[in-house]
Amino acid sequence: MAGFGEYSSYNRPYGLDPNREPNDLYDTRYQQIYGYHTPITEEFQGPPLVMDDIPDEENNTYVTTAISVASLITENLLSHPFIxxxxxxxxxxxLKSYHIFPYTLLPVVVRLHRRQDVTTLWKGIGSTCIVRGLNLAVEDxxxxxxxxxxxxxxxxxxLQFLxxxxxxxxxxxxITPFYSASLVETVQSDIASDKPALFDVFREGFVxxxxWGTPSRGRMLPIWAIVFPTVALGISKYIAHITLKSITMRILRFQQRHRHELSDAYSSSSSYSKNSQNPLIEDLNLKANIFSFITMEIxxxxxxxxxxxxxxxGTRTIIDNLDTGTSVTPILTGYEGFIDCYNTTIAREGVAGLYKGFGALVLQLAAHLAIIKLTTLVVTExxxxxxPAKSPTTSDDSIHSQQKYLFN
Structure with missing residues (x-):
């Protein structure tokens, strides 16, 4: 626009029309209010505005880091009893009680703790962490x-993606053989079997x-028959996770951008740069990751x-009977493979049989979100x-009153 210079929404007062022709009265009143003179023909530099919509970057960084650490600890340690x-x-x-709803598990957990010690729901924690670490080591x-x-x-x-x-x-x-050994340690009852040593997961995994093709125990499936469905599940969850996370991230960024545009406090060159280290981007990325994780688990x-x-x-595993919480029961099955297991489960237990223990997953996710929320509140406070206390700034009411005087 002729004679007025370009300026952004950050440095012009509320209500300033960019198409308004400059005049001496405006220039004089601006000087009276703000104490200095800015030529209209130059780039307009108005008073700094207080933008409450944009969070403090340092504070946001602390919160995001704390949530990331809390989420990592919860996912790998605190969620283990629910797993x-x-x-x-x-x-x-x-199992007669499918425990699809969380409240049916609570009395069973109470009976388990009365009959056994408090570590009954922490069995296999060592082997679980070892398998996760082994997975990272193998990838490296x-x-x-x-x-x-x-x-x-x-x-x-x-090509690189493939x-x-x-x-x-x-x-x-x-890691599938070691995951199988860890699974056995996780579900077997403490009162019906000896507690495994910390590194027994390696011995059982190598066995x-x-x-590979001729298991030595009864109805145990050969490991090659388990590798394919296990890998298929893992890679399907991974691809679905990164896809949903990407979509969720785009939606969150669009919503955040839209809110800031409406409040006239959005700047693509600062808050929404594509720098992954930006606190706002990290916060949105964390939210998208949590949402994707929950969706994939369900x-x-x-x-x-x-x-x-x-x-x-075929592992001759004896588990706690979660119908009562006071007894144990052996696992006796004769599935021939993935398809046979699916058909047998649907025929004998119904579709709900595929969701046995879903209430424990609900409790796990609820605890996960609760810990993240608590961490956010504590770190923020x-x-x-x-x-440190900030120096007093001009309030919104004062700015609006000055602008009202300015343009009247």
């Missing part, structure tokens, strides 16, 4: 040996790996039930208390 419950329900084909070794990208963010072409997916498949296939729960039954078959 034990859901897995015991999943592999128990004769394969990535260094092949040059395939270990992280999805480093994939810049379709290499990344292949790396994930190889890693899942290698199953050596018995969607793939029936498939996980079938695969866990295949892993546990602490950071606000430790934050």
């Amino acid at each position: 034990v419950l859901r897995r015991q329900c999943q592999v128990h084909n004769s 070794v394969v990535a260094k040996g092949t040059g395939w990208p270990k992280e999805i963010g480093k994939c810049s072409s379709v 290499q990344h997916i292949t790396l994930k498949c190889v890693s899942l296939a290698i 199953r790996l050596l018995e 969607l793939f729960y029936p498939v996980e039930t079938i695969i866990h039954r295949l892993h546990i078959q 602490v950071s606000n208390l430790l934050k």
Whole structure:
């Protein structure tokens, strides 16, 4: 526009019409109010506005970091008792109480703690962590040996993406025997079997790996018959997770951008830069990751039930009877594979049989969200208390009154 210069929404007062022709009266009143003179023909530099919509970056960084750490600890440690419950329900084909709703599990948990010690729901925690660490180690070794990208963010072409997916498949296939051994430790009853040593998961895993096609125990399925469905489940969850996370991230960024545009406080060059280290981007990325994780756990729960039954078959495992919480029961099944397990489960237990122990998953996700919410509140309050007091700024009412005087 002629004679007025370009300026952004950050540096012009509320109500200023960019098409308004400059005049001496405006220039004089602006000088009287703000104490300096800005030529109309130059870039307009108005008073700094107080933008409450944009969170403090340092505070946001603390909160995001704390939530990430709390989410990691919850997912790998604090969720383990709920994982034990859901897995015991999943592999128990004769369970009468399906425990699809959380409240049915509460009296059973009370009886388990009365009959056994407080560690009854923490069995297998060591082997579970070992398997997760082993998965990361295998991925790292394969990535260094092949040059395939270990992280999805480093994939810049379709070929690299396929290499990344292949790396994930190889890693899942290698750790499947050890995952099977860890699953047994997680579901077996403490009062009906000896407690395994910390590194027994390696011994049992190598035994199953050596018995690749001819298992030595009864109805145990050969490990090659379990590897394919296990890898298929893992890679399907991973691809669905990154896809849903990407879609959710786009939606959240669009909503956030729209809110800031409506409040006239949006700047694509600052708050919404594509820099992954930006606190706002990290916050949205964390929300998208949590939402995707919850969705994947719910969607793939029936498939996980079938695969866990295949892993546990023939291992002579005795689990706690979650119908009563006071007795134990052996797992006796004779599935021939994934399809047979699915058909048998539907025929004998109905569709609801695929969701046995779903109430434990609900409790797990509710606890996860509660911990994240509590962490957010605590870190926010602490950071606000430790934050130095800011110098007094012009209030919104004062700014509006000055502008009213300015343009009258």
